[in-house]
Amino acid sequence: xxxxxxxxxxxxxxxxxxxxxxxxxxxxxxxxxxxxxxxxxxxxxxxxxxxxxxxxxxxxxxxxxxxxxxxxxxxxxxxxxxxxxxxxxxxxxxxxxxxxxxxxxxxxxxxxxxxxxxxxxxxxxxxxxxxxxxxxxxxxxxxxxxxxxxxxxxxxxxxxxxxxxxxxxxxxxxxxxxxxxxxxxxxxxxxxxxxxxxxxxxxxxxxxxxxxxxxxxxxxxxxxxxxxxxxxxxxxxxxxxxxxxxxxxxxxxxxxxxxxxxxxxxxxxxxxxxxxxxxxxxxxxxxxxxxxxxxxxxxxxxxxxxxxxxxxxxxxxxxxxxxxxxxxxxxxxxxxxxxxxxxxxxxxxxxxxxxxxxxxxxxxxxxxxxxxxxxxxxxxxxxxxxxxxxxxxxxxxxxxxxxxxxxxxxxxxxxxxxxxxxxxxxxxxxxxxxxxxxxxxxxxxxxxxx
Numbered sequence: 001x002x003x004x005x006x007x008x009x010x011x012x013x014x015x016x017x018x019x020x021x022x023x024x025x026x027x028x029x030x031x032x033x034x035x036x037x038x039x040x041x042x043x044x045x046x047x048x049x050x051x052x053x054x055x056x057x058x059x060x061x062x063x064x065x066x067x068x069x070x071x072x073x074x075x076x077x078x079x080x081x082x083x084x085x086x087x088x089x090x091x092x093x094x095x096x097x098x099x100x101x102x103x104x105x106x107x108x109x110x111x112x113x114x115x116x117x118x119x120x121x122x123x124x125x126x127x128x129x130x131x132x133x134x135x136x137x138x139x140x141x142x143x144x145x146x147x148x149x150x151x152x153x154x155x156x157x158x159x160x161x162x163x164x165x166x167x168x169x170x171x172x173x174x175x176x177x178x179x180x181x182x183x184x185x186x187x188x189x190x191x192x193x194x195x196x197x198x199x200x201x202x203x204x205x206x207x208x209x210x211x212x213x214x215x216x217x218x219x220x221x222x223x224x225x226x227x228x229x230x231x232x233x234x235x236x237x238x239x240x241x242x243x244x245x246x247x248x249x250x251x252x253x254x255x256x257x258x259x260x261x262x263x264x265x266x267x268x269x270x271x272x273x274x275x276x277x278x279x280x281x282x283x284x285x286x287x288x289x290x291x292x293x294x295x296x297x298x299x300x301x302x303x304x305x306x307x308x309x310x311x312x313x314x315x316x317x318x319x320x321x322x323x324x325x326x327x328x329x330x331x332x333x334x335x336x337x338x339x340x341x342x343x344x345x346x347x348x349x350x351x352x353x354x355x356x357x358x359x360x361x362x363x364x365x366x367x368x369x370x371x372x373x374x375x376x377x378x379x380x381x382x383x384x385x386x387x388x389x390x391x392x393x394x395x396x397x398x399x400x401x402x403x404x405x406x407x408x409x410x411x412x413x414x415x416x417x418x419x420x421x422x423x424x425x426x427x428x429x430x431x432x433x434x435x436x437x438x439x440x441x442x443x444x445x446x447x448x449x450x
Contacts, residue, residue, distance in 0.1 A: 032226035036183050037096045039070040043268045043388055047444075048076040051266050051386050057082060059237060061263040064378060066250035066371050071097030073266050078103075078243055081235035085257050085378075086245040089304045092281050092290060094247040096182070099175040101243055103227050110224050113173050114217055120163040121156065121213055128155070142286045142293065148191040156212035157185070161288065180220045182284055188212050189283075251306065251370035257378045265375050265385035270308035272364050272392040272401050274355070278302040279311065306371070307363030313356045319366065320359035326369045330411035333404050337365055340397055347395045357394035368405060373412040376449060385409075385447040390425065393438035402443040415450035419443050 034045055057063060059081040065073035068086035070093055077084040078101065088094040128136075133151045140158060149157070164177045188210045192202035231238075246256050270277065278301035285291040291300055302312050313320060322341065327334040344358035375385050391401045406417035425440040 032229050033075055033100050033223075034070075034072060036100055036179055036223060036226070037070050037093075038183075038186075039093065039096070043072060045072050045076045047388065048073050048266050049080075052076070052080065052082065052264070055264055055384055057264045059235060059241075062261060063264045063266060064257065064262045064375070065265070065267045066253070066375060067267045067269045068097055068245060069093060069268075071100045071245070074243055074245060075100055078238055078241060079230060079234040081237040081241050083241040084243050084245075085262065086243075087248050087250040087253060087256070088245070089247070089249055089306070090277060090281070090301060091247055091304070092285060092288075092301070094245070095175070096179055097245060099179045101245065102172055102175070103231055105172060105176055105224060105227055107224050107228070109170070109173055110176060110220060113167070113169050113177060114220050116167060117160060117163045117177065118213060118217065120167070121159040124159045124163075125156070145283065145286050148189045148283065150190055150208070153188055153190075153210060153212050157181070157188070157287070160213065160216055176223060177220065178288075180223055181216060182288075184212070184215045184219050185284060185287060188215055249304070250374065251367060253374050253378070259377055260380045262378045263380055263383055265379060265383075267386070268388040269368065269371070270306060270364075271390045272308065272361065272394075272399055273390065274309050274357075274360065274394070276302075276309040276311050277305055279309075306367035307360060310355045310357065310360050313359045313363065315356055315359060317359075320356075320363040322362045323366045323369065326366060326408070326411075330369070330408050333365070333407045333411065336404070337362060340399060344395060344397055347397065351395065355394075357397075360394065361399060365404065365408070369408055369412070372405070372408050372447070375447075376409070376412045376414060379449050381449060383449050385414075385449070387445040387447070388422075388442070389445065390442040391440050393440060396438060398438050402441075402445050405445050406447065409445075409447035413449070414447040416448045418446050418448075420446070 031045055051057070052063070060083070062083045062085070063073065063077050064085040066087050068074060068088040069090075071086065074084045074086045074097065086097065088097060133155055137146060137151060137154055137158070141154070145154070148154075160181055164174060164181065167174070167177075169177065190204055190208055192204055244256075246253075248256060278297050281301075282291075282297060285297060285301070291297045298311075302309075305312070307313070307320070322334060322337055341358045341362050344361060348354050348357060372385075379385060387405055389401055389405065392399050402419050406419060409417050420443060422442045422444060425442060
């Protein structure tokens with residue numbers, strides 16, 4: 001194993017600065033299609049492009065992302081005429097990725113649908129004039145949604161949503177319209193709804209009196225422009241590539257992807273930082289009626305995701321014990337994890353929250369072991385799997401995730417691994433007495449299959 005500070009092919013300060021942002025969504029926020037949905041766990045499309053170039057991935061090859069999210073790896077591959085597989089377990093986020101991968105939208109079809117939506121909404125607003133907005137909205141939405149919007153704005157959003165859902169549109173157009181509506185929900189909210197948190201008590205004055213229908217129409221126009229721009233800039237042969245994306249569990253892909261059928265893997269798995277991916281889409285889930293409370297989010301979303309947050313954990317569930325297969329395949333990793341889990345089990349009892357970081361750590365690596373084993377299975381020989389991830393220190397106990405992932409790779413059959421450090425993290429926590437003092441890092445872990 002080799003670890004180094006300057007990542008990949010960076011040769012000057014400008015490039016080093018750029019690579020430090022590869023684990024963030026900043027680059028993708030400025031890129032057509034990528035920026036349709038600001039996914040809090042997103043990463044830079046430039047990192048994907050760089051990995052393809054550095055590893056000789058070209059038109060006609062096949063890549064895979066087992067944690068597809070909103071589709072960064074797959075969109076980048078499609079633009080370059082590289083085929084792809086993607087797996088995403090979060091059903092709401094999967095639909096975002098599916099829509100972003102469809103570039104066959106015709107401007108005239110989108111324009112006709114938009115005009116119909118605008119006519120429908122204006123008609124409902126005329127019919128609704130003088131009625132009790134507050135009472136009507138309270139029958140439609142949970143309290144959190146009500147607190148995030150002015151009444152007139154939320155009513156417009158509801159009318160737009162219903163016009164899309166009940167409209168006679170093709171599936172492709174309906175998906176585009178729904179993603180367009182999703183992308184403005186936080187823009188027109190008067191609450192502080194920036195990623196990843198929602199703070200209804202903090203008012204965002206820049207959204208006061210925003211016209212939801214205008215913002216929606218403008219967003220749909222931008223999305224159509226994005227598709228046309230991307231198609232124009234894409235490799236002309238992109239239509240010859242295939243893209244098979246699945247709403248599924250990346251721990252179990254035997255029925256979805258054949259053995260040794262993939263040339264490269266680029267992914268960014270959940271970090272071991274107690275980030276609740278289900279909760280971070282709560283506003284959207286509540287608005288679209290896909291969940292009404294914490295329990296429904298757990299049932300519909302949390303139970304489908306790999307372990308990454310203590311909110312997923314039941315302390316009497318045996319699957320949060322370190323798995324026997326991991327112990328047998330990776331004894332060094334298992335020994336370290338047993339010691340760390342034991343220490344966390346003791347420390348948690350001294351903290352008021354008593355968070356189940358011990359089970360979080362064991363559950364996370366149980367799941368990652370299965371994913372990495374599947375990645376090894378589907379990769380061809382003489383290929384690489386790239387993981388962008390960060391380490392963690394729950395209750396101050398350092399878990400070197402990058403090194404452990406590398407060693408798990410060796411345990412499932414990879415011949416070697418290396419670690420490139422993108423950036424260090426934790427400087428801003430130094431003044432916070434509630435946080436640990438462990439310096440963390442974000443890294444690229446490369447697993448090599450001989």
